[in-house]
Amino acid sequence: MRISTRRWAAVTAAALLTPLALAACSSGGSDSSGDDGADAKTLTIWHYENDESAMGQAWNKAIEIFKDEHPGVTVDLEHQTFEQIQKNAKIVLTGDDVPDVMEYNKGNGTAGQLASQGLLTSLTDVAKEKGWDTKLSGSLATTATYDENGLMGSGDWYGVPNYGEFVGVYLNDDMFAANGIEVPTTFDGFEQALAAFKAKGITPLAEAGAEYPLGQLWYELVLHYGDRTLVDDYQLFKNDVDWHGDAMTKATEKLDEWVKKGYIASDSAGLKAEDMGVSFIDGTYPVMVSGSWWFGRLTSEIKFNWSQTLFPENTLHPGSSGNIWVVPTNAKAKSLAEDFIDITLRPEVQDVLGQAGGLPVAGDVSKITDPKTAELTKNFTDILGDDGLAYYPDWPVAGFYDVIVSQLQSLVNQSKSPDEVLDGLQDAYESGKKDLLGE
Structure with missing residues (x-):
């Protein structure tokens, strides 16, 4: 090797x-x-x-x-x-x-x-x-x-x-307990927890803007405000996507709001996924929104009590085979x-x-005996049961991954407004769609 x-x-x-x-x-x-x-x-x-x-x-x-x-x-x-x-x-x-x-x-x-x-x-x-x-x-x-x-x-x-995979929420349960903050089960509760940590001087969200994680957080928010019709339009080109419609606008404005409130570190625009993961593993941040592919490593390296759950109140989640x-x-x-x-x-x-x-x-799922692993598998099974796999934000057109990274870095850097970010995403998406469909 x-x-x-x-x-x-x-x-x-x-x-x-x-x-x-x-x-x-x-x-x-x-x-x-x-x-x-x-x-x-x-x-x-x-x-x-x-x-x-x-x-x-x-x-x-x-x-x-x-x-x-x-x-x-x-x-x-x-x-x-x-x-x-x-x-x-x-x-x-x-x-x-x-x-x-x-x-x-x-x-x-x-x-x-x-x-x-x-x-x-x-x-x-x-x-x-x-x-x-x-x-x-x-x-x-x-x-x-x-x-x-x-x-x-x-x-x-x-x-x-x-194998299957999905994006969910990893929580440092010890940090929640030590700060007297309730583990959230609703979206409102999630935001309240972010605010409570920030009020105690703790930046709540481990993030990485130089690679995929920030784009997946943005997409979780799009899915929170969107529905299956939007996913089919976005991923499968069934209809045109309204880039300044309700779901896209609310999601991008919400992410911008979280940046402005300090829930996401200002230097995260230049961080990579490995930086994000290590910072969660070492206990710097109480919350990490990322994929099931981290699970094995977190299990072997984390020294504190932690848990994994789905993004609160979402019925659609980034994920796929x-x-x-x-x-x-x-x-x-x-x-x-x-x-x-x-x-x-x-x-x-x-x-x-x-x-x-x-x-x-x-x-054979019945052979899974570890409680954390069983919990993770149940979360994935629940997603499948709800037909909740919504794929990933960079999938639709070639080169879109780099565009998402660049545009959302601009949001973290506060060099672009949510509308300008959506304009940049729309231009690249529509151009790539035309190239792909030969229009």
């Missing part, structure tokens, strides 16, 4: 490719052809899970099983970061030095974009052969399939999810990659996910 940085050193030069040249590099179809690499002697895996996380533990178990069943094959595991893959995958995958299987973000602007550009292998036949299409159905399969325009929810299989395994078109060991993906769906791997709080898609 090794940490890889060498590929990214070449990305700056590769980025000089013009869009026309890049399109020429990726003009091939997505179906695999010729040798599928069944006789390959190395399987190269990229993922961005740390070893302490539920996913990291499960993928290590899958690698162990893969090695036992493929004794002549070397596994080359390369840890990347989410940001590296998010920003550079399109450029790297046009070359020949690519992984055989890679963890990647799902959605129109990420996996969908790569699939539509011919950079990912169609897994439709394999999904039928190995039964993935029946094991993963309904909303779990939404992020696995993409049409010719890269829109999720129909078309060929280009990825395989192995987890990140997906994809097989690049230029992979050299596709057959081995497919074997590895199949192993990650086996009960022995899925049960590792479940015990560590990874929300398995094919595990």
